[in-house]
Amino acid sequence: MAIKDFNAVKNIWVFAEQRHGKLMNVALELIGEGYRLSREMPEGTKVCGVLIGSEEDIAPLADELFAYGADEVYKLADPLLEQYTTDGYTKVLADAVEELLPEIVIFGATHIGRDLAPRVAARLDTGLTADCTRLDIDMNNYIDFLVRDTTCNTKGLTPEDPKKDLLKQTRPAFGGNLMATIITPRTRPTMSTVRPGVMKKRDRDDSLKGTPIDVKVNLTEDDIKIQVVEVVKAAKELVSLTDADIICSGGRGLGGPEGFNLIREFADKVGGVVGSSRAAVDAGWIDHSHQVGQTGTTVKPKIYFACGISGAIQHLAGMQTSDCIVTINKDPDAPIFEVADYGIVGDLYKVIPQIIAEWDNAEDLANHAE
Amino acid sequence: MAYKIIVCAKQVPDTNEIKTNPETGTLIRDGVPSILNNDDANALEEALKLKDAYPGTKITVITMGPPQATEMLEECLAMGADDAILLSDRALGGSDTWATSNAVAAGIRKVVAEEGDFDIIFAGRQAIDGDTAQVGPQIAEKLGVPQVSYVKEFSIDGKEITVKRALEDGYELIKLQTPCLLTAIKELNTPRYMFINGIYKAMKYPIKVWNAADIGVDLNTVGLKASPTNVFKSFTPKPKEPGKKIEGDTDNDLAKNLLIALKKKHII
Numbered sequence: 001m002a003i004k005d006f007n008a009v010k011n012i013w014v015f016a017e018q019r020h021g022k023l024m025n026v027a028l029e030l031i032g033e034g035y036r037l038s039r040e041m042p043e044g045t046k047v048c049g050v051l052i053g054s055e056e057d058i059a060p061l062a063d064e065l066f067a068y069g070a071d072e073v074y075k076l077a078d079p080l081l082e083q084y085t086t087d088g089y090t091k092v093l094a095d096a097v098e099e100l101l102p103e104i105v106i107f108g109a110t111h112i113g114r115d116l117a118p119r120v121a122a123r124l125d126t127g128l129t130a131d132c133t134r135l136d137i138d139m140n141n142y143i144d145f146l147v148r149d150t151t152c153n154t155k156g157l158t159p160e161d162p163k164k165d166l167l168k169q170t171r172p173a174f175g176g177n178l179m180a181t182i183i184t185p186r187t188r189p190t191m192s193t194v195r196p197g198v199m200k201k202r203d204r205d206d207s208l209k210g211t212p213i214d215v216k217v218n219l220t221e222d223d224i225k226i227q228v229v230e231v232v233k234a235a236k237e238l239v240s241l242t243d244a245d246i247i248c249s250g251g252r253g254l255g256g257p258e259g260f261n262l263i264r265e266f267a268d269k270v271g272g273v274v275g276s277s278r279a280a281v282d283a284g285w286i287d288h289s290h291q292v293g294q295t296g297t298t299v300k301p302k303i304y305f306a307c308g309i310s311g312a313i314q315h316l317a318g319m320q321t322s323d324c325i326v327t328i329n330k331d332p333d334a335p336i337f338e339v340a341d342y343g344i345v346g347d348l349y350k351v352i353p354q355i356i357a358e359w360d361n362a363e364d365l366a367n368h369a370e
Numbered sequence: 371m372a373y374k375i376i377v378c379a380k381q382v383p384d385t386n387e388i389k390t391n392p393e394t395g396t397l398i399r400d401g402v403p404s405i406l407n408n409d410d411a412n413a414l415e416e417a418l419k420l421k422d423a424y425p426g427t428k429i430t431v432i433t434m435g436p437p438q439a440t441e442m443l444e445e446c447l448a449m450g451a452d453d454a455i456l457l458s459d460r461a462l463g464g465s466d467t468w469a470t471s472n473a474v475a476a477g478i479r480k481v482v483a484e485e486g487d488f489d490i491i492f493a494g495r496q497a498i499d500g501d502t503a504q505v506g507p508q509i510a511e512k513l514g515v516p517q518v519s520y521v522k523e524f525s526i527d528g529k530e531i532t533v534k535r536a537l538e539d540g541y542e543l544i545k546l547q548t549p550c551l552l553t554a555i556k557e558l559n560t561p562r563y564m565f566i567n568g569i570y571k572a573m574k575y576p577i578k579v580w581n582a583a584d585i586g587v588d589l590n591t592v593g594l595k596a597s598p599t600n601v602f603k604s605f606t607p608k609p610k611e612p613g614k615k616i617e618g619d620t621d622n623d624l625a626k627n628l629l630i631a632l633k634k635k636h637i638i
Binding site for chain 1 (some may be wrong): 383385388389431466467468471497499500501502503504505506507508510511512516517518519520532535536537538539540541544545546547549550552556583597598600601602603604605607608612613614615616622624625626628629630632633634635637638
């Protein structure tokens with residue numbers, strides 16, 4: 001049954017997703033975001049990390065959650081939870097929500113978070129907003145964001161809006177063509193999944209300590225209807241687009257799979273990671289794990305080099321918040337130039353080798369330039 | 371062995387063709403073609419492959435939407451689906467994922483009441499207009515069956531199903547029994563085209579259109595007013611300030627001038 005008593009609920013829960021005893025990066029990002037939001041809510045609101053798994057896997061993770069800002073850590077431990085299953089995780093998490101009554105529950109929008117959250121929300125009969133890229137409580141911050149970054153007409157929207165205390169969950173829709181802010185006005189908890197790589201972790205502070213709270217779980221083998229036979233890690237080069245400071249991405253303009261040899265050489269030189277557009281993945285030139293964009297990975301590096309990428313809206317949705325975008329493209333009318341901070345109209349096969357050759361001289365060049 | 375399969379599908383605007391009006395922050399939907407949602411085509415294809423392997427298998431496609439969604443159902447019939455149901459009622463309009471799953475689950479219960487239990491529900495992972503990936507799992511919850519999302523490989527032996535569920539960095543190999551709900555991703559298969567006899571059948575086929583009363587759904591659980599989530603604001607992102615074009619007479623000059631600009635702004 002949906003929780004409708006707003007006075008009964010308190011605190012922000014973060015599903016602290018772990019796989020085989022290792023926290024997902026997004027869990028720490030969400031602790032950081034939850035910390036920020038909790039301080040905009042009534043005094044005493046806490047951000048709580050919720051660990052689910054076997055005792056051996058999750059017990060060592062509590063210290064890390066505290067060090068990144070969690071006020072409380074809940075442990076939902078059972079041998080039956082060693083592998084992620086929709087059934088097992090849904091039961092223990094929904095039971096814990098009904099017992100401890102959080103106001104907000106946020107999940108990373110991973111393949112597991114996006115499997116678990118809708119099932120939990122349906123069991124609790126509450127609202128869930130998918131794949132958020134921004135969360136707000138404070139109305140002034142939210143209005144500032146709308147004025148600064150969007151075309152939204154904010155007329156009539158004031159800090160005293162009747163909806164001011166609700167979590168404002170902003171997400172892209174229609175392939176990134178439109179943004180919407182979603183609220184959950186009548187039921188609790190408010191639930192969201194949040195895109196990995198968007199929110200900021202706090203700096204680790206190992207002086208922050210706490211004692212995790214064990215939450216009793218009530219789970220039997222009969223509750224779990226699926227059997228995970230094995231979990232297989234793909235044997236391919238490790239791509240960590242979300243953590244990269246520099247990304248060198250190639251697109252259709254490379255003309256063929258061999259073009260990624262140059263992109264790889266470029267990435268090696270600048271200490272970056274190789275990304276790609278969907279067009280290059282669809283053409284079979286490179287594995288999907290490299291794909292940046294709405295249906296790939298969302299990235300926010302310090303520098304994003306877009307090489308031979310036209311800038312389809314799906315791609316832009318995944319990289320346009322990069323700190324600096326550099327594009328190299330033959331076509332001066334390509335939409336990518338509209339979001340680029342620096343654009344070179346030219347042949348990438350001629351320009352990139354020159355950038356590679358001059359990269360180590362950048363300091364000298366800048367000193368001698370006017 | 372023959373199976374009873376339900377496929378959940380959605381008619382969506384082709385988001386590749388959508389433009390926005392930056393002045394008003396609204397979508398320009400005029401002239402944008404409506405299509406069978408991509409992942410749902412993969413869901414239907416997997417059902418059709420099952421029917422190829424086990425003749426006598428019956429595939430029922432169910433959708434919720436406005437009356438013109440029958441066009442999409444005709445396409446599904448022309449690909450080889452046996453039966454098609456449209457849930458359509460003003461009372462269902464504006465439903466969020468929770469309310470949608472209540473309506474579709476009620477529609478599926480009516481199918482079960484008329485034709486017996488289903489073995490598998492195939493749905494697409496997500497629809498390209500909303501990108502939520504929530505309705506499949508929420509239908510499974512409302513029907514009380516297990517789910518596997520992000521399915522990229524499927525096989526069945528009697529009642530035992532084996533699937534690979536895609537993860538970001540690999541996959542899980544999962545076994546489960548019918549009845550269940552599986553959500554498909556594009557790696558699962560390549561959807562077939564419509565065929566001539568199928569098109570002929572689709573043109574004459576009486577697609578079932580059920581309203582809220584037909585499916586007996588509680589009106590407090592469907593539609594805009596019952597939906598737990600509401601749109602507070604919708605808008606488009608502001609276009610960025612124009613960037614700087616790097617000039618240079620040679621490729622080497624272009625490279626040098628770029629590096630100078632990046633260095634001076636302390637970007638590198």
